[in-house]
Amino acid sequence: MDLKIKDVAELLQVSEKTIYRWIKENKIPSMRINWQYRFNRDAINEWVLKNNISVAEPIFDETESTKKADIVECLRKGGIHYKVAGSTVEEILKNAVALINAPPGLDKETIVWHLLKREAMMTTALGSGIAIPHPRTPLISDISCESVSMCFLNGPVDFKALDNMPVSVLFIVLSANQPRHLQILSQISHLCRKDGFMELIKRQALREEIFDYAGKEKKSWEHHQV
CATH class of the missing domain: 1.10.1660.10 (Multidrug-efflux Transporter Regulator; Chain: A; Domain 2)
Known part of the structure; x- marks a missing residue:
């Protein structure tokens, strides 16, 4: 529309x-x-x-498909990766995708091509050193294959963020449809507004620490939605 x-x-x-x-x-x-x-x-x-902007109405319906999106499950599938090398957006995305757990039947070259195409349209930088690369249109149809790959960069890279801060961590999102993509994006944004989570990012915490924190936050927001 x-x-x-x-x-x-x-x-x-x-x-x-x-x-x-x-x-x-x-x-x-x-x-x-x-x-x-x-x-x-x-x-x-x-x-x-x-961009965490307030709107006058809900931006997506709470359908069955959006309710089931699970950031912790997606993170475990995509994995948490460290010391991703590169000095440009293209190098970073190629090296990051080489490390992630790609869905069955989807080759990594295709993922990189779609991520770069989306990045050329508009930066996926969230601000505060975080970017959320993703394809413009879904590359998978099976929700069981959805993933979020968290990648700590070896050094900060300029993603042309609106706050002019270079990016030091990526969340590469592969979702099955737009409603679920928005739900996953919302959950990542929620986590990144938490000081505790940002501290984990700052010190590049261990995988289980990140999974545990995300799991506790997930339970908290589910409790408030009841």
């Missing part, structure tokens, strides 16, 4: 002038059709979650 300037302004609770400014500064995903700006709803949803 495509949105107009007015729709996005109302959703984000800002003026239309602000939306035009964000377009000019390439801060918001948009496209131009017949001399008018249009916005893909899924792209805006993802952008909102990535």
Whole structure:
């Protein structure tokens, strides 16, 4: 579903002038059709979650598919990896994907190509030294193959983040559909707003420490949703 300037302004609770400014500064995903700006709803949803922006309405439905997305399970499938080498975005993504647990039947060259294509559209940097690389469209259909691969970089790399901070950790997300992708992205964003989790990132904590913390946070937000 495509949105107009007015729709996005109302959703984000800002003026239309602000939306035009964000377009000019390439801060918001948009496209131009017949001399008018249009916005893909899924792209805006993802952008909102990535940037932790308040909206005037829920951005995705709590369907059965979104409720079952499990960040801890996804992290265990994708794995936590350390000392990923590289000095450019392309080098980092190639070396990171070489380490991750790829879903059956999906070759790593394909994953890298789609990650780079998405990155060329707009940075996946979340800010505070974190990026969430992912394909624009799902590469898998089986939800049991979904994964999040957490990759600590050997050194910070410029991902053109809005806060100008170089990236030192990646969360590579492979999801089965857009609703589940948004749910996983929301859970990662939630974790990254926690001082305790950011401290684990800062000291590149052991895998089980990260799994344990994420598991406790998951139980906490599930409790508050009951």
